[in-house]
Amino acid sequence: xxxxDEVTKIFRKNGSEITxxxxxxxxxxxxxxxxxxxxxxxxxxxxxxxxxxxxxxxxGLVQFSGRDLYRLSPADRAGLRSAxxxxxxxxxxxxxxxxxxxxxxxxxxxxxxxxxxxxxxxLLDKLGLAERVSHRPGELSAGERQRLAVARAxxxxxxxxxxxxxxxNLDPENAAEVIRHLAEFHQAGGTVVLVTHGTAADTYAxxxxxxKQGRLVAD
Amino acid sequence: xxxxxxxxGEIGFRKLNALFSLLGLTLAVTIVVASRLLAEADERExxxxxxxxxxxxxxxSAETDLGQFYRDGFSRNAMNAAMLDRLATHLTNNVSFNHLxxxxxxxxxxxxxxILLVGLSETYVAPGQGKKPMGVVxxxxxxxxxxxxxxxxxxxRDDTMHVGERQFTVAxxxxxxxxxxxxxxxxxxxxxxxxxRLEGKINEIEAIDCLCLTADQDPLAILRKEIGDILPEVQxxxxxxxxxxxxxxxxxxxxxxxFVLPSVLVASAVWMALLAVLNVRDRRxxxxxxxxxxxxxxxxxxxxxxxxxxxxxxxxxxxAAFGTWAVLEFGPSLFPVTKKAIQANPTLAWQxxxxxxxxxxxxxxxxxxxxxxxxxxxTLRED
Numbered sequence: 260x261x262x263x264d265e266v267t268k269i270f271r272k273n274g275s276e277i278t279x280x281x282x283x284x285x286x287x288x289x290x291x292x293x294x295x296x297x298x299x300x301x302x303x304x305x306x307x308x309x310x311x312x313x314x315x316x317x318x319g320l321v322q323f324s325g326r327d328l329y330r331l332s333p334a335d336r337a338g339l340r341s342a343x344x345x346x347x348x349x350x351x352x353x354x355x356x357x358x359x360x361x362x363x364x365x366x367x368x369x370x371x372x373x374x375x376x377x378x379x380x381x382l383l384d385k386l387g388l389a390e391r392v393s394h395r396p397g398e399l400s401a402g403e404r405q406r407l408a409v410a411r412a413x414x415x416x417x418x419x420x421x422x423x424x425x426x427x428n429l430d431p432e433n434a435a436e437v438i439r440h441l442a443e444f445h446q447a448g449g450t451v452v453l454v455t456h457g458t459a460a461d462t463y464a465x466x467x468x469x470x471k472q473g474r475l476v477a478d
Numbered sequence: 479x480x481x482x483x484x485x486x487g488e489i490g491f492r493k494l495n496a497l498f499s500l501l502g503l504t505l506a507v508t509i510v511v512a513s514r515l516l517a518e519a520d521e522r523e524x525x526x527x528x529x530x531x532x533x534x535x536x537x538x539s540a541e542t543d544l545g546q547f548y549r550d551g552f553s554r555n556a557m558n559a560a561m562l563d564r565l566a567t568h569l570t571n572n573v574s575f576n577h578l579x580x581x582x583x584x585x586x587x588x589x590x591x592x593i594l595l596v597g598l599s600e601t602y603v604a605p606g607q608g609k610k611p612m613g614v615v616x617x618x619x620x621x622x623x624x625x626x627x628x629x630x631x632x633x634x635r636d637d638t639m640h641v642g643e644r645q646f647t648v649a650x651x652x653x654x655x656x657x658x659x660x661x662x663x664x665x666x667x668x669x670x671x672x673x674x675r676l677e678g679k680i681n682e683i684e685a686i687d688c689l690c691l692t693a694d695q696d697p698l699a700i701l702r703k704e705i706g707d708i709l710p711e712v713q714x715x716x717x718x719x720x721x722x723x724x725x726x727x728x729x730x731x732x733x734x735x736x737f738v739l740p741s742v743l744v745a746s747a748v749w750m751a752l753l754a755v756l757n758v759r760d761r762r763x764x765x766x767x768x769x770x771x772x773x774x775x776x777x778x779x780x781x782x783x784x785x786x787x788x789x790x791x792x793x794x795x796x797x798a799a800f801g802t803w804a805v806l807e808f809g810p811s812l813f814p815v816t817k818k819a820i821q822a823n824p825t826l827a828w829q830x831x832x833x834x835x836x837x838x839x840x841x842x843x844x845x846x847x848x849x850x851x852x853x854x855x856x857t858l859r860e861d
Contacts (some may be wrong), residue, residue, distance in 0.1 A: 280632075304859045313770060314855040334774055341772025348858060354768040356491030357484070366771050371480075423858075 260419065260450055261287040266319035268305050268473075279305040279472035280316065287452060289418065292445040292463055295454045298471035303454040304423055309419045310452060311344050312336045324418075341368040345412030347422040347441075350445045351404040353396040359383060359407055360392045365424055366414040375414075382410040386440060392402065402433030409440050419450045426459050481777065485785045499753045499789045500796075507797020511673050513738050515805040516812070519820040535575060535706065536715040537565075537683040547715070551599055551658060552583040556679040559599075559667070561709055563848065565683060566602035568708050574701055575687050578602040580669050580680040586663075588641065591630045594662040595641065597670025599680070616666050620649035624660040628652035641665070642673040652824035689714065749843040754782060754845035761844065761849070764858045769854035782846035783839045790838030791831065800828040 267279040279302045287293055287310075296301050308314035309321060312328050321328045324343070328336060345366075346352075352360050363379040364371055383389050386406040388399075398405055405425055412420050422441060426434035434457065442463040445451045453460050469477035489496040515790040516843050538547060539555035547553050562580035569576065580599035585592060598616060616622060621641065623633060633639050637648045641651075641663060654660055671677045687701055757766075765778055802822045 281780065308855045311770065313858065337769070337772040337774050339772075340770065346767075346770045348767075350763075352763055352770075354487075354764055354767070355489040361483075365768070368772060430681065438852060 260289040260291075260324060261452075262320070262322040263287075263310070264320040265323075266306075266309060266316045266321055268302070268309060268314065268403075269274070269317040278473050280309065281477050282319070283470075283473070284319075284473060285468065285478065287450065287466075289450055290445070290448055292442070292451045292460075293453065293466045293468060294460045295452060295470065296456070300472075301470040302469055302473040305454065305473075307421045307454050309347045310419075312340050312344060317324070330462055341366070342415060343418045345415070345417040345420040347408050347412050347420060349424040349427040351401075351408045351428075352397070353404060353407060353411075355396055358393045358395055359388055360400075362396065362407055363411045363414055366411045368415065379410070379414060379446035383407075383415055385397045386410045386453050400433075401428050402430070402436065405429060405433065405437050406440065409437060413444060417449065419452070420444060422451065422453045424456060426452050426455065428459055431459070438463060481780050481784055482788075484840065485781060485788060488761075488781070489785060489788070492757065494762070495753055495757050496785075496789060497640045499750060499786070500793055502734055502746055502749040502753070503790055503793030503834060504800065505799045506742050507793050507834055508801040509742045509831060510739060510804050511798050511801030511826060513734075513735065513742075515802065515820065515823060516625065516655065516809060517735050518811060518823065519805075525541075534717045535685040535687050536717070537685065537709065538681065538715065539710050539713045540713045541800060544715075556582075556676060556681050557683075557712070559671075559678050559807075561712070562599060562602070562680060562683055565705070565708055569602060569604040573859045574585055574697070575685045576604055576706055577684075577686045579684045580667060581682045581684060582674065582676060582680045583665060583682065584670075584674055586641070586665075586674075588627075590628065593624075593627055594663070595670055595673065596662055596664050597674075597680075598664060598668040599667040614650070614664075616664060617649060618666055618669070619646060620665070621646040622650040622664040623648055623652055623663045624658075625652040625654040626660040626663045627646075632803060641669075644669060644673055669804075683712070743837070747837070750786065750838055750841035751845060753843040755848065758782065758845045758852070762852060765849055765852050766854035766857035770858060775850040779846045779850050782849055783840055786838040786842035786846075787835035790835035793838070794830045794834035797834070798830045802827065 263283050263285050265279065266280055266283040270277045270279055281302075281333045283302075283306060295306060297303050303451065305314060309316050310323075312321075312323070314329075315329050323339065326339075328339075331339065337351070342430070357365065360376075360379055360383070363382060364375065367375050367379075369375075380389070383392055386405060386409060388403060391399065391403070396407065399407065405428070408425070412422075420441060425437050429437060438453075441451050441453065441460075443464065453464065464466060468475060468478070538553040539557050542553040542555045559580055562578060566578055569578065579601050581595040584593035584595055587593070600615075606853060621639065623631070623639075628634060629652075631639060633648050633652075635651050638645055639648060640646075644663060646669070665673075667680065668677075671679060687697060698714070698716050701716065705712065705714050727837055768778060805820060806822065
């Protein structure tokens with residue numbers, strides 16, 4: 260599904276260069292649950308954003324389902340992201356002024372027909388948020404917010420979910436629940452790339468990548 | 479999630495930003511509407527004042543000796559009344575004169591009283607201007623008499639009086655003016671021509687110059703050239719004091735408007751843009767996640783431009799209403815002489831409703847482009 264070949268990302272700031280990804284090469288197959296680990300600053304988030312078409316690499320090739328991601332036009336890349344990739348972030352990144360239903364529906368690329376609304380309702384129900392549909396994110400606990408972010412990521416039935424430390428701000432119980440939902444997506448045939456510090460995903464991940472100073476040091 | 483429900487939600491959430499934007503725009507629309515309404519009132523007032531000042535151009539026969547003209551107050555050389563028609567056919571918005579009135583003026587004696595007898599034609603104005611005639615309109619068979627005439631002839635409104643062999647009805651309440659008008663009888667031109675047996679004759683064409691140039695700008699040369707090309711047989715006398723007063727009044731108003739409106743528009747645009755930049759900064763994470771969800775630049779720009787346009791629409795309604803109310807409420811104290819000059823202007827209100835959303839969106843354009851060009855990865859990695 261994803262092929263990375265010698266992917267390098269260099270940030271330049273104030274005349275100095277920081278290599279965040281250093282010739283990263285790996286293939287991630289469809290249906291895999293990949294946990295990416297590494298210390299802070301090892302390039303995990305950069306890798307995730309690069310895989311999601313959000314961060315153009317300084318060098319190297321990123322292919323998604325056979326397509327060179329960064330040769331697509333911005334509009335095509337946005338369309339691909341909308342249709343095939345779901346994001347879950349540590350800080351949830353919910354829209355504070357939309358209610359739960361609005362936040363989930365935000366992921367919908369087209370017109371909001373009854374089927375989309377029904378799907379959003381089902382996801383909220385499945386993630387235990389059905390009672391709070393008209394609430395705003397500010398009224399939810401951290402665990403509930405992250406479950407809402409998972410619901411949003413799942414709305415378009417993506418092929419891939421990229422999760423950047425989704426359990427980083429959660430207590431163990433909520434962390435386990437969020438990972439369980441990602442695992443369910445994986446068991447249904449989806450691909451998960453999960454950046455994590457913790458061990459919550461150990462039970463479900465079937466592959467572990469370790470980064471150090473931007474390099475893949477273990478697979 | 480439609481764009482508009484998204485925009486409404488954000489406005490409700492960040493009330494202060496929206497409120498300050500709305501206030502800034504409303505204030506701008508209020509000032510624009512109020513200054514336009516006051517300018518229109520001022521225009522009407524200026525027109526009235528200058529009308530009261532009287533004509534400032536006098537066109538007399540080229541043969542007239544100016545010594546006689548200034549000594550007697552009128553030219554003794556008659557001209558053909560057809561000259562008035564000829565000049566009137568050249569009245570357009572492109573010439574520097576307007577409000578043409580032909581007059582026939584002579585000394586006359588009634589019951590031993592020496593008076594001035596003045597016949598006035600209808601007023602000719604440039605087509606499409608809808609301007610009111612200068613002074614009063616004299617109806618056929620009536621005269622307007624000065625106070626001294628009324629006193630000596632013992633006449634008042636609705637009395638009949640004979641001028642020569644003709645009988646007329648007094649149509650005015652004679653008031654002392656302290657001018658030669660007190661010893662004047664005004665009648666229609668054809669009536670006076672008939673009394674004086676000078677059919678088809680006038681001895682003056684009065685007019686107002688439209689140049690609005692002060693004396694140092696030499697408007698007279700321009701007027702003489704324009705009128706001389708049409709009527710070479712007349713000479714043009716300009717009453718400079720009146721012309722200057724008129725020009726200065728108009729120039730002052732135009733200068734104020736030229737300064738106030740651009741200043742308000744620039745200040746409002748800067749204010750709107752500043753608030754939009756703050757809004758973009760507050761919403762960096764939102765922009766990042768929208769990008770991650772595959773939303774394009776058009777949608778993101780639409781959130782900011784749509785918000786600006788919506789606030790502009792609301793501001794236009796509030797501002798137009800408030801500006802109109804303020805002028806109607808307080809304007810009469812600024813223009814006490816002609817309170818009627820102050821009027822609401824629905825066309826202006828509609829123009830504001832159309833223009834303000836466009837203006838607000840335009841002012842927010844650069845911030846919206848900042849939002850579109852913002853690198854989402856930068857904020858999404860700020861966990």
